Amino acid sequence: MKKSRPNEAMVIGAGLAGSEAAWQLAQRGWVVHLYEMRPDVMTPAHVTGQFAELVCSNSLGSIQGTAPAALLKDEMRLFDSLILQAGQAAQVPAGSALAVDREVFSQRVTERLQGHPRIVIHHEVVTDIPSQPCLIATGPLTHEALSGAIQETLGDSMLSFFDAAAPIVLTDTVDMEHAFWGSREGSEDYLNCPLTKAEYEVFYDALIHAEQHLGHDFESSTFFEGCLPIEELARRGPKTPLYGPMKPIGLENPFEGGRRPYAIVQLRQDNAVGSLMSLVGFQTNLRWGEQKRVFGLIPALANAEFVRYGVMHRNTYLKSPALLRPTLNTKRREDLWFAGQMTGVEGYVESAAMGIVAAVGMSAYLEGREMPVFPRETMMGALAYYITHTDPAHFQPMNANFGLFELPPEVQGLRDKKARRQWLRNRAMARMEEFVRQLEPVHE
Ligand SMILES: Cc1cc2nc3c(=O)[nH]c(=O)nc-3n(C[C@H](O)[C@H](O)[C@H](O)COP(=O)(O)OP(=O)(O)OC[C@H]3O[C@@H](n4cnc5c(N)ncnc54)[C@H](O)[C@@H]3O)c2cc1C
Incomplete structure (x- = not known):
């Protein structure tokens, strides 16, 4: 594996989270080395060599008014999300949901990353945690050699391999x-x-x-x-x-x-x-x-x-509340980030959103600045907060939802659920717009 130089960043896994993270880092001026094992080595669920392959449903969730998934996407658009740009380009009719033609979607993501002047693609299985700054987004079906290395570095009990969760x-x-x-x-x-x-x-x-x-x-x-x-x-x-x-x-x-x-x-x-x-x-x-x-x-x-x-399926994910900071780098090693489903979020869009959170943190770190923490009043910030602060003993993956927000007294008084959500949505968008304005400019 290549050693990275100071203006370079390394991302492992070109799924939903890794593709988004690589894009965000490259747009911020970093030369990104993106490692993806497919098509040479496949997971048990992926069937193509394309990036950001949707392994099951072709839906990226609701785009309707006050739905939590719609808020998450609207926040991500403020970061010029590659996953949402591709989603838009590949959209098929699906009522209030953003459903996509999966082939067009993955092809679009792959082409944008392959064509980016600052992204270098390596089709390689990564079997060890690199010693240089790196972002790991290898997903629920992480190659076993790498999951072994993660266990060795972070501790045996820090990685789950099966998700058996009850409904919430x-x-x-x-x-x-x-x-x-x-x-x-x-x-x-x-x-x-x-x-x-x-x-x-x-x-x-x-x-x-x-x-x-x-x-x-x-x-x-x-x-x-x-x-x-x-x-x-x-x-x-x-x-x-x-x-x-x-x-x-x-x-x-x-x-x-x-x-x-x-x-x-x-x-x-x-x-x-x-x-x-x-x-x-x-x-x-x-x-x-x-x-x-x-x-x-x-x-x-x-x-x-x-x-x-509730779900019962194979899922590799970290005990994030014990391991990660809200900027998604590890407490033990500041220059090691995780993103996507393996941080304990659930869903395509949630995974991509965590790619943005980790990339924004990594970019700041590489520039020698303090890593910005996403505001808890935003859906992205609330998710990052939940996965890094909930009780580690009962930690199970989580979707975007309004229950992640603390309700201020003025909202607790609103009996109408829709009005409450609208209030929370407006606050989230205002806070995220302000947060994005305060970030360093993105290079084009
Ligand atoms: C079977 C299954 C079905 C699912 N169905 C849905 C669904 O219908 N809707 C939904 O919203 N969510 C679904 N999910 C949950 C989740 O949203 C997706 O798995 C999502 O793709 C996670 O994004 P990610 O970027 O974290 O991981 P992935 O998209 O899986 O990306 C990880 C990438 O890393 C690569 N990789 C793995 N190990 C290595 C290595 N050592 N070196 C190099 N590359 C490596 C993989 O090839 C892959 O491309 C499903 C999950 C599973 C397992």
Whole structure:
């Protein structure tokens, strides 16, 4: 591998995050050495040698008004995002979503990077962490030699290889007429969602018959016994969940005069401000639409807004809250950045957004300036803050969502969800515009 000189930057992985980061660095005047192992060495999910290949869906998420994904994209446009430029060029009709022709999209990204006068492309597998300043964006399917090197450098327990996550809902969308605070130990730590016998039977039937995400060939169909998907557990028998995550023992239902409910679903706080709650023990492999339908049969969740659906798939990601600063460089080595899905965000656009955050930090570092921290009032800043500050013991990847923001008192008073979001959106855009103005000018 080439040694970089002072005006040079190194980026490993030309996926969504690495392509965006390479572009941002090159636009800031750095000569970028971009390393990508495909097409010589493929991952189990990619099928082409193009950069920024979309491995599954062809949607880059909502572009509608106050949707969190729309805000994220609008912020990224302020950085002249390559991924969004390519998205625009490859757009196909998809209502309120930005869906793309995947071939045109990846080709566009590849051509822009190949044609950039300051980007040098190396088709090579990187097997070690380079000793010079470098940005690693090798994604959920990072080559095993490099993930071994990362483990060696950062510690064995610092890298996860499998994502088994339960859905997360916005706390203020849980129906409190059907939920109560409490725990089996007597504290008020959990939000409990009771079901009667009749409600449980309807839920159980829907759960075992719901459509599953079929997964990819490389995804194992066998699960760790201690981490079974809820639907798999339920298939073992109608009472099995009642002795597992839906166990009602030790809880009294205040809506039924303190009687023990037939079944319970517990929600646990997922962020420090308490705006997000995850369904305890509900890791699942159901299709996303099915999760909304089936979990919506739990009375307290009938109108809940899911900000992240449950997933069970192979995913290499760091224990970022223990390892990374909000500028996405490591606490241990200042000149080593990570970006993309491996930092613990989930989604194409979120991954690319973290490419921008890391590249802006790296560029400042290479110039000898202080690395700017993205404002927490912006979606990009809130995501970077979440992945670097949440509880490392329960850390699981996260999408862009409004639950990441702390709500100031003037917004807490707004009952209308749309008005609240509009306020947060306006504030985010204003803060990001100001932040971009304060950054050093981008070279063309
Ligand atoms: C099977 C699967 C399906 C997914 N489906 C969706 C979806 O439908 N929608 C969605 O929003 N998100 C989806 N995701 C999640 C995620 O958004 C994408 O994986 C996204 O591509 C992540 O971007 P990235 O840049 O972090 O990684 P990637 O886009 O995977 O890019 C990483 C790049 O690094 C290269 N690389 C890896 N190791 C090395 C090495 N050692 N040396 C050199 N190059 C290397 C890879 O070849 C790859 O090009 C999916 C993830 C997986 C695993």
